[in-house]
Amino acid sequence: MQGELVFLHGWGMNKAVWQLCVEELKETYSGAIKCLNLPGFGGASVPHTEYNLASATELLAAQIENDSIIVAWSLGGLFALYLAKHYPEKVSKIVFVASSPCFVEAENWAGISEQILNDFMKQLAQDTSKTIERFLAIQAMGSEHAKEDIKALRALLKAQPTANERALSVGLELLKSQDLRALFGCLSLPMHGIFGRLDALVPRQVPARMSELNPRFSYKILSKASHAPFISHRREFLSYLKSIL
Template identity: 50%
Template sequence: MQNELVLLHGWGMNQGVWQLVQAELEFLHADEVRSVDLPGYGNSSACPHPYTLHAAAALLSEQLKPQSILMGWSLGGLFALYIAQHWPEKVAKVILVAASPLFAEQAQWPGIKDNVLAQFKQQLVNQREKTIERFLAIQAMGSASARDDIKQLKQLLNHYNAPQEAALTAGLDILQQQDLRPLFAQCPVPVRAIFGRLDALVPYKAIAKMAALNSAFEYEVIDKASHAPFISHKNEFLTAVKSML
């Protein structure tokens, strides 16, 4: 019996984003593959108050079987690392997809500029749909199939409920404020990762910094991919996952 593979989506999204690769992942893994909604997103009605990474991760951990493999994309990567540290009996391995233990740019750490996240927060209040669309556009930046990627992403997401306001606001706070580098450095389970070289949210330069923190960390970079490699470069992505499983 293999470990269940659990797929965690990113900010503003839902489990629908994994539909393009879920069948192939099931074939590769030959065991149960499950995509779940983060608290407050999609079909997850559970939304902690106040919404913190700890409270939301605790809710998520309750849904996991022991020794799960967590594949976290973007914000989902922070959840995966956090759960691995706090509920290690639930996690056998973490696979990060376009995710970093620290998303915000800091001295000596490449990341998202503070004003970008602040702008998103401001716009979220007035124009939720437009803000999420802008975020989708950033995710596809640099990818040769950017326009098609965004269209595809939107179609997949529309099969599920819109995210709750509290989850969106808190999600941006988590991306802006959480620094899981100490946790990443001491992670009790193996951490693997897949990156896109053209990613605007997890800059290529951040990868070497991550490798310096955790000597057991292994990763692959897809050259022409951006922030959603499993959509823009599906075959390369699946090849990378195969070696990590």
């Protein structure tokens, strides 16, 4: 029996982004498929205590069956890593989608400049919708059909309630502050990744560095994709996902 397939989205988005992929996967995948909203996104409740990676992951863990395969896009990858470390019975395999254990550039590590995230945090306090719109543009930047990608993401985003402002703020803080490279390096479960060579948020050098941190990690880079390969190159994305399931 195949394990439950659990999809986690990225910052500012919600579970509707996986809709088209899931419709196609259901034709061939015999196991259960579940798309979850990260706490505070798409109408999902937020932790009663302080919102942080630990309290938010606890809410997610309660919705996930044992031995699940986690497919995690962008920010969702940090949650997947925390799940694998603190709820190991829940996770049998992780598939990272344009994600990184450390999103901010550091010594010998490519990433987003801290200043860009600081600017986003300032903008978020002033105008939430404009900030999300700008983030959509960065996610599609470099894609050969960026306008269509943004349009598709925007439409899917509207399929669910708007994100909680606390969740948006903490989400950016997590992208900026979390460095889970050591945790990633210690995990012994199968891990895979699919990335876009034109990604402005997770640079193309990152997958090779992840592979150095953990030899169990294997990956594929789509030469013409950006930060949302499951939108821009759905066929290639699904082909890769099916090959490792």
